[in-house]
Amino acid sequence: MEKKKTEDEVFVCPVGRFFSDLEKASRKKSKFFDHMNLSRVEFLKAIRSLVDERIEDLEKKGSSTREKKATKIKVE
Template structure:
């Protein structure tokens, strides 16, 4: 009979482990973590600006289509 492993293998993200270690050494109130928090905010604001720009482009495209009218062309 095949034995089942009782322990699951777990893989930790090296970057996450690095930040966890830093948090343990310096605490969350260090300047480093203040900068990291601010960078997360700036990153999300950048994403928001991209989304807002895309929404504006789609709305402009829709409004220009609404303004166009068909014209009949007589073909001989």
């Protein structure tokens, strides 16, 4: 019989964890942390642009495949 795992596995984004650990290390408000917060926003915007591009590519491929129809070929 298999043993049941008693601990839940948790997966965390390494970039998010980096920012979180960095904030915990120093609670002081400084220009550094202002820049880090802005960079976090920019990072997420960059990810969003990649996702948007991928969606556009998939939509273009999907519309071109809908136009194609199968041709029946008679085999002797």
